[in-house]
Amino acid sequence: MFGCQQELIKCDKETKAIIEYLCYESNSLYNCAVYYARQMWLKTGKIVSGFDLTAEMKNNKHFHAGYASAMQQTCLNVGEAFKSFKKLLSKSKKGELAQKPKTPYYRKSGGLFTVTYPKRWLKLKDQFIRFPLGNQVKAWFGISEFFLPMPTNLDWADIKEIRLLPRNKCFYAEFVYQQSVEPIKLDQSTVLGIDHGLNNWLTCVSNVGTSFIVDGLHLKSLNQWYNKSVAKIKENKPHAFWSNRLAAITEKRNRQMRDAVNKAARIVINHCLDNHIGSVVFGWNKEQKNGADLGKNNNQKFVQIPTAKLKSRIEKLCEQYGIDFIETEESYTSKTSFLDNDVLPTIGAKPEGWKSSGVRPNRGLFKTGTGININADCNGAANIIRKVAMMAKFDLAGISRGCLSQPKKVLLWTLQKSPRLQTGEA
Numbered sequence: 001m002f003g004c005q006q007e008l009i010k011c012d013k014e015t016k017a018i019i020e021y022l023c024y025e026s027n028s029l030y031n032c033a034v035y036y037a038r039q040m041w042l043k044t045g046k047i048v049s050g051f052d053l054t055a056e057m058k059n060n061k062h063f064h065a066g067y068a069s070a071m072q073q074t075c076l077n078v079g080e081a082f083k084s085f086k087k088l089l090s091k092s093k094k095g096e097l098a099q100k101p102k103t104p105y106y107r108k109s110g111g112l113f114t115v116t117y118p119k120r121w122l123k124l125k126d127q128f129i130r131f132p133l134g135n136q137v138k139a140w141f142g143i144s145e146f147f148l149p150m151p152t153n154l155d156w157a158d159i160k161e162i163r164l165l166p167r168n169k170c171f172y173a174e175f176v177y178q179q180s181v182e183p184i185k186l187d188q189s190t191v192l193g194i195d196h197g198l199n200n201w202l203t204c205v206s207n208v209g210t211s212f213i214v215d216g217l218h219l220k221s222l223n224q225w226y227n228k229s230v231a232k233i234k235e236n237k238p239h240a241f242w243s244n245r246l247a248a249i250t251e252k253r254n255r256q257m258r259d260a261v262n263k264a265a266r267i268v269i270n271h272c273l274d275n276h277i278g279s280v281v282f283g284w285n286k287e288q289k290n291g292a293d294l295g296k297n298n299n300q301k302f303v304q305i306p307t308a309k310l311k312s313r314i315e316k317l318c319e320q321y322g323i324d325f326i327e328t329e330e331s332y333t334s335k336t337s338f339l340d341n342d343v344l345p346t347i348g349a350k351p352e353g354w355k356s357s358g359v360r361p362n363r364g365l366f367k368t369g370t371g372i373n374i375n376a377d378c379n380g381a382a383n384i385i386r387k388v389a390m391m392a393k394f395d396l397a398g399i400s401r402g403c404l405s406q407p408k409k410v411l412l413w414t415l416q417k418s419p420r421l422q423t424g425e426a
Contacts, residue, residue, distance in 0.1 A: 280314065
């Protein structure tokens with residue numbers, strides 16, 4: 001099992017210029033490799049492997065503009081892209097994909113691309129990692145290496161490779177390392193159902209009598225602040241206008257979103273581990289953001305919140321800890337009454353004359369046919385488990401009125417008071 005950790009690179013101007021140069025050359029090499037691979041595909045119908053691309057690009061000037069092993073990884077990335085294209089094309093021919101895949105295309109000319117160094121070519125000296133640049137760079141610029149600090153929380157022996165990532169005029173070092181996880185005894189018959197939304201980003205209900213909500217209001221407000229800031233800066237500017245200020249606030253917003261995804265996924269997994277829950281059911285309608293028609297304001301909030309990345313992160317953590325991850329469509333889960341055991345239709349198969357026993361008198365509240373008031377999102381999460389309960393043989397007896405009525409609210413960030421408020425000066 002492999003893990004990765006990203007560190008913002010804080011270095012002098014000379015080192016930053018070297019990293020920018022490497023990423024620039026990597027981007028140019030990527031485009032050259034894509035051109036060759038596309039021509040081979042269009043003229044012969046053959047998919048070129050990453051190793052074939054490496055052999056072909058060895059005489060390319062961009063290949064020699066960096067360390068050979070690092071530039072080889074760029075060629076291998078192109079090979080992986082065309083390998084994925086081949087698999088998607090095969091699925092498309094079998095009718096398993098709605099749209100025909102397109103061949104990998106070029107990156108923006110003059111842009112920056114990732115540079116990957118395998119560990120075997122790196123050295124650790126006095127808690128600094130030495131990155132070689134190659135003989136050609138030394139001959140051109142008189143520079144043969146540069147150094148970056150080693151994170152104190154990682155073990156050098158576990159490092160497998162290091163990637164230099166360019167993002168919005170910032171650079172990150174991504175450390176890929178070997179990760180070991182101690183086996184934890186979990187009960188696969190216990191399950192956590194997850195219903196996603198906006199104000200309540202994740203609503204989780206389990207058949208062991210627990211429930212909680214991961215708050216989404218703060219995340220939504222951060223995204224709203226970003227959109228307002230971008231609109232203000234770009235007012236009366238051309239559509240393609242970009243500036244250092246826009247790059248800075250975009251990078252800040254992206255960091256906040258990544259932090260939110262990691263925190264929310266960890267909250268879900270820790271809850272499963274603490275309660276020995278061995279299965280997770282995530283309600284998800286494929287391509288649900290395509291053609292969303294929730295109004296101008298709600299569309300912006302719904303589409304820009306990275307719920308798909310959160311689902312993917314939860315799925316990866318489930319795989320890491322041995323938790324079964326099940327994805328199911330969530331049609332009619334918010335309308336159907338769980339406590340009344342209503343018939344739960346699937347997409348396109350609603351029985352004629354079907355009607356829910358319960359109603360939603362106001363936002364966030366669901367009233368069952370017997371007059372019991374429960375949380376509407378908890379009702380949806382419980383129904384998501386019902387979608388797969390018969391197939392997976394889950395016992396729903398542990399989902400009680402109590403856990404559906406009083407879920408615990410979990411905040412992603414704790415708001416800290418200012419020093420003036422803490423000392424009573426305000």
